[in-house]
Amino acid sequence: MPELPEVETVVRSLRPLLIGRRITGVEMPQNGPNSSARARLRRILATPAKDFSRRLCGARVTDVRRYGKNVLIELSPPGEETDVRCLLVHLGMTGRLVWHDTPETRSPHTHVVFALDAPGCWLHYTDIRRFGKLRLADPRGKELSKLGPDPLEISREAFYERLRSRRAMVKSLLLDQRFVRGIGNIYADESLFRACIHPAAIASRLNRERASRLYDGIRETLTHAIELGGSSISDYVDAQGRAGWFQLEHQVYRRTGEACPQCGTLIRRMVIASRSTHFCPRCQRGPTRPGLRPVAIGRSTPHVAPRTRKGIPARRDAEKPPTTRGFSP
DNA sequence: AGTTCCCTGAGG
DNA sequence: CCTCAGGGAACT
Numbered sequence A: 001m002p003e004l005p006e007v008e009t010v011v012r013s014l015r016p017l018l019i020g021r022r023i024t025g026v027e028m029p030q031n032g033p034n035s036s037a038r039a040r041l042r043r044i045l046a047t048p049a050k051d052f053s054r055r056l057c058g059a060r061v062t063d064v065r066r067y068g069k070n071v072l073i074e075l076s077p078p079g080e081e082t083d084v085r086c087l088l089v090h091l092g093m094t095g096r097l098v099w100h101d102t103p104e105t106r107s108p109h110t111h112v113v114f115a116l117d118a119p120g121c122w123l124h125y126t127d128i129r130r131f132g133k134l135r136l137a138d139p140r141g142k143e144l145s146k147l148g149p150d151p152l153e154i155s156r157e158a159f160y161e162r163l164r165s166r167r168a169m170v171k172s173l174l175l176d177q178r179f180v181r182g183i184g185n186i187y188a189d190e191s192l193f194r195a196c197i198h199p200a201a202i203a204s205r206l207n208r209e210r211a212s213r214l215y216d217g218i219r220e221t222l223t224h225a226i227e228l229g230g231s232s233i234s235d236y237v238d239a240q241g242r243a244g245w246f247q248l249e250h251q252v253y254r255r256t257g258e259a260c261p262q263c264g265t266l267i268r269r270m271v272i273a274s275r276s277t278h279f280c281p282r283c284q285r286g287p288t289r290p291g292l293r294p295v296a297i298g299r300s301t302p303h304v305a306p307r308t309r310k311g312i313p314a315r316r317d318a319e320k321p322p323t324t325r326g327f328s329p
Numbered sequence B: 001a002g003t004t005c006c007c008t009g010a011g012g
Numbered sequence C: 001c002c003t004c005a006g007g008g009a010a011c012t
Helices: A004-018 A037-044 A049-056 A156-164 A170-175 A185-194 A208-227
Strands: A023-027 A061-067 A070-075 A086-090 A095-100 A110-116 A122-127 A133-137 A268-272 A275-279
Touching: A004 A061, A004 A070, A004 A095, A004 A208, A023 A049, A037 A110, A037 A133, A049 A133, A086 A095, A156 A208, A170 A185, A170 A275, A185 A208, A185 A275
Parallel strands: none
Antiparallel strands: A023 A110, A061 A070, A070 A086, A086 A133, A095 A122, A110 A122, A268 A275
């Protein structure tokens, strides 16, 4: 579930490995279960496989950026070596971009292997569920322009104005990439908890103070998650195969029936926008009741102190990343 | 604005 | 066997 913090972590780990390097080859292994390689690739590549490979070969990486949940690998300008400006990667649910020292694929779910102009440098795109996408695009093109503002860049006032005009449930809006880009199910739930706002609250009914609290909740949650390298649930790792640690600090996400870390009330689950939604019915009271706050909120003081649960060990691959095999930068 | 589907693996 | 997990496109 790569969301903003996971994609940001992938981008940061990718930058020193890719910038300045040339793509010298693109291989698409013919392995994998069930469907044919052609069928698998059609879901992942927007361009026919042959053209995809041909147009990328020779391109040099000039920059690697994050745009919402997308990884933008920017390439040398058109005319110089290739007509392609940008390789846009969306990791979907289970997509990984991982550096390997061999082009050989270990996983039947590795769909694309990029060869780079340095010895022992291959970038593998692996995606078990194939919700991800690789496409050749113009970063100023229309697909990215549909996305809303980045929650770490928008101003407090602009955020409030956007919320004010919408009658949807606030959680649905946070998940809507046209409203803000980069938030997914984990960080929507965690941000709402941090802001003490009920996920089913109607956006336009949030007053300035609550909107402001949500703004801070989102930013603090995302910033903290980025510092910890994201959340490694499902099988997320960065480009060097390292897992994140933020899953140990989830307050409500997938903690249905456990005690709220703030007040001890049992965490509840409901479905909003066809997604599991986890919240504390006491700390995040009534969808339409304004201004209820069980605890004082400081602007820069987190409402909930970071906490690591005792007795819950880190995921195995968090301690021992499974995809780092003899990597040497 | 809400629902369904895609896809695979985990867990009951 | 079954249900659940979910980003986002394509529906209603």
